[in-house]
Amino acid sequence: MRKKCFKEGMRAYIARLRREGHYSSAKSYQDALNSFNRFCGLSEIPYSYINKENLRLYQAYLLENGCAWNTVSTYMRRIRCVYNQAVESGEADYIPALFKKVFTGVESKRKKALSQGEMYRLMTVRVDDPKLYQAQLALCLMFLYGGMAFVDLAHLRASNFKEGILDYKRQKTGTQMRIEVPCAAIPMSKSLASIALSSSAYLYPFIDSMKTGEEGYKAYNAALASFNRNLKLLADAAGVISIVTSYTVRHSFATTLKELDVSIEMISELLGHKSIKTTQIYLKSFSLEKMSAVNKICFESVYNHVPKVG
Structure with missing residues (x-):
């Protein structure tokens, strides 16, 4: 054979x-x-x-x-x-240490987070283009929803919100997330939801829920590419020369918290990371109230940022 x-x-x-x-x-x-x-x-x-x-x-x-x-x-x-x-x-022979001499690890690179001033300009610059305004709202909501990844924002449904609490599972890991919705998010969420696709069950106007399977995957990738293009244009409008992508927004959220002396454990929980899960086994989970307070501080420190004169 x-x-x-x-x-x-x-x-x-x-x-x-x-x-x-x-x-x-x-x-x-x-x-x-x-x-x-x-x-x-x-x-x-x-x-x-x-x-x-x-x-x-x-x-x-x-x-x-x-x-x-x-x-x-x-x-x-x-x-x-x-x-x-x-x-x-039994199709191939076992060869000891076959891949030992080639690279199979991870090269750590420091991702560039935006400064509070840059994030402030992105969040508050006046834009007339509806697509850029849509990207701006999404950026703010990603911050307000605990540094949410764009893939999770794009897949939110109205049913994820109940009595001021946002419950959802991360698309990437399946981690269950629970966040108290800050007051500042409510008008922004309504504005973004008001232009949602009529054919979609998703809350925000990024992807069509009618497409499933591989077609749904392709539709999401197209939405992500469009969002990143609009973020670049938003950065140009705000005078931000740093590279801005959906990941930059999430990384900037985490870095802002770090600079506010928030513990790595709290940051990890807010982001839904599993990278320090061993540490978290020995740590008691933070209360919803404490995470809500820290989440609010993070957003307001950027959104109410006062640029330095001179």
């Missing part, structure tokens, strides 16, 4: 990810396959081709073509995952 080659194994795994609704992961594996295929230049890639020497050559190829170390790591980990599956099924 003929053994499968690496391409077949990778394609089978990509198909499985799509069936299970993991469209982002499926795209990541497809990107890795496309890249490795360009490097190999073979119609079929036997598992025996994946050896220590060829992996080192592939890493050099990626770096020579301008890939960042984190991209190298992502592609290597995708190849490793499929190769390990092939080892388990």
